[in-house]
Amino acid sequence: MNRVILEAIALERRFTTDNPMFGTPTVVHAVNGVNLKVRQGETFAIVGESGCGKSTLARVLTRLIPASGGAVHFAGRDLSLLKPAEVRALRREIQFIFQDPFSSLNPRMTVGALIEEPMRVHKIGTRAERRARVGQLLERVGLPAQAASRFPHEFSGGQRQRIGIARALASEPTVVIGDEPVSALDVSIQAQVVNLLADLKEEFGLTLVVIAHDLAVIRHMADRVAVMYLGEIVELAPAEALFETPRHPYTEALVAAIPLPDPAMRRAEARVAGELPNPIAPPPGCKFHPRCPYAVERCARERPALSPADAQGRQVACHRAADLSLSGLAETETVRSPAAQRRFDLYAKARAAEATTE
Numbered sequence: 001m002n003r004v005i006l007e008a009i010a011l012e013r014r015f016t017t018d019n020p021m022f023g024t025p026t027v028v029h030a031v032n033g034v035n036l037k038v039r040q041g042e043t044f045a046i047v048g049e050s051g052c053g054k055s056t057l058a059r060v061l062t063r064l065i066p067a068s069g070g071a072v073h074f075a076g077r078d079l080s081l082l083k084p085a086e087v088r089a090l091r092r093e094i095q096f097i098f099q100d101p102f103s104s105l106n107p108r109m110t111v112g113a114l115i116e117e118p119m120r121v122h123k124i125g126t127r128a129e130r131r132a133r134v135g136q137l138l139e140r141v142g143l144p145a146q147a148a149s150r151f152p153h154e155f156s157g158g159q160r161q162r163i164g165i166a167r168a169l170a171s172e173p174t175v176v177i178g179d180e181p182v183s184a185l186d187v188s189i190q191a192q193v194v195n196l197l198a199d200l201k202e203e204f205g206l207t208l209v210v211i212a213h214d215l216a217v218i219r220h221m222a223d224r225v226a227v228m229y230l231g232e233i234v235e236l237a238p239a240e241a242l243f244e245t246p247r248h249p250y251t252e253a254l255v256a257a258i259p260l261p262d263p264a265m266r267r268a269e270a271r272v273a274g275e276l277p278n279p280i281a282p283p284p285g286c287k288f289h290p291r292c293p294y295a296v297e298r299c300a301r302e303r304p305a306l307s308p309a310d311a312q313g314r315q316v317a318c319h320r321a322a323d324l325s326l327s328g329l330a331e332t333e334t335v336r337s338p339a340a341q342r343r344f345d346l347y348a349k350a351r352a353a354e355a356t357t358e
C-alpha cells in the first residue's frame with residue numbers, strides 16, 4: 001500500500017461571526033474532528049452538499065487557512081511546525097484547481113504569464129525554460145502553445161479550466177486539490193476535463209483530492225470517497241463499494257440523487273430530501289437524524305462515532321449501520337428508503353434502456 005501523503009488528525013476549523021440580531025458572536029464548526037489519510041497516487045474524493053465543510057477542509061488541509069484544532073501532516077511532517085521557507089516549499093508541492101480558476105487572478109495577465117507565475121514564484125528554471133514549459137503544458141492540456149499570448153476571457157469555460165490545470169501543474173506539485181473543478185461546466189465538457197485530470201494524474205504521478213457536491217463527477221475517477229455532513233465525515237469507503245452499497249443513509253440519499261443519464265428523468269428528486277440544518281445550531285445526536293428515513297430514538301440522543309476501518313477499509317458513523325442493508329446502485333435485495341427506491345427504479349430503467357441501445 002502506498003505511503004500516506006496527507007493526513008488529518010482530529011482536525012477542526014471554527015468560524016466565529018458577529019450576530020447582528022443578538023449582538024453575540026456565533027460559532028460555526030465548519031470542520032469538526034476530521035480524521036483521514038490520503039495515500040500517494042490515489043484520487044481521494046470529498047463529497048457532500050453545499051455547506052458541509054468540504055472547501056474549508058481542503059483549505060485547512062493545505063494551510064491556506066489555519067486549523068482551530070487538531071493537526072495536518074504532509075509527507076509525515078506536522079504542518080503547524082513548518083518554518084516560513086518550508087511553508088513556501090509546501091505551496092509548490094500542493095496546488096489547487098478552483099471551480100472558476102480566474103475569478104481571483106489578474107484579468108490583464110496573459111495566459112502565458114499566468115501559467116509561468118508559479119514557476120517564477122518558486123524560482124523554477126530560466127526565463128527561456130519557463131516559456132518553453134508553458135508551451136508544453138498548454139499542449140499537454142489540449143490547447144495550442146500560441147494560446148500563451150492571449151487573455152483568459154478569450155476562452156470558453158472548459159478551455160479556461162484547462163488553463164487552470166496547466167497553471168496548477170506548472171510548479172510540479174505532488175498533490176493537486178480540485179475544489180469543484182468541473183461543476184461550472186456543461187455536462188459534456190465535464191467528462192472531458194475529468195478524463196484529462198485522470199490522464200495527467202497517471203502521467204505526472206500525482207495524488208488528487210477532488211471536492212464535489214455531485215457524485216456523478218467523481219464516480220468514475222475516485223479511488224476512495226469521504227462523505228461529509230455538517231463538518232464531519234459520516235462515511236469513508238473505496239469508491240465502488242460506496243456507490244454499490246452505501247452504509248450511511250446520507251450516502252444512500254446522495255447516491256440516489258445522482259443525475260440520471262436520461263435528461264427526461266434527470267429532474268426527478270435529484271437532491272437529498274429536506275434541508276441542511278443551520279450549522280450554527282446543529283441537531284443533537286446524529287446530525288443527519290432529522291432527515292433520515294431510518295432514524296430511531298437513539299439517533300436523536302447519541303452522536304455516532306466513525307467506526308474503525310473494516311477489512312475493506314470502510315468506515316461509517318451510523319447507529320443503524322449493522323442492521324440496515326442499504327443499496328445504492330447494486331441490484332441486490334436490500335432496504336431502501338421510498339425515495340431511494342423510486343430513484344433506483346428510474347436508474348435501473350435508464351441503465352436497461354442504455355444497455356439495449358449499445
Ligand SMILES: Nc1ncnc2c1ncn2[C@@H]1O[C@H](COP(=O)(O)OP(=O)(O)OP(=O)(O)O)[C@@H](O)[C@H]1O
Pocket residue numbers: 015016017028029030048049050051052053054055056057213279
Ligand atoms: N469565512 C467564513 N466565515 C464564516 N463562516 C464560514 C466561512 N467559510 C465557511 N463558513 C461556513 O462554514 C460552513 C462550511 O462551508 P464550506 O464552504 O466549507 O462548505 P462546502 O461544503 O465547501 O460548501 P460549498 O460547496 O458551498 O463551498 C458553512 O456553514 C459556511 O457558511
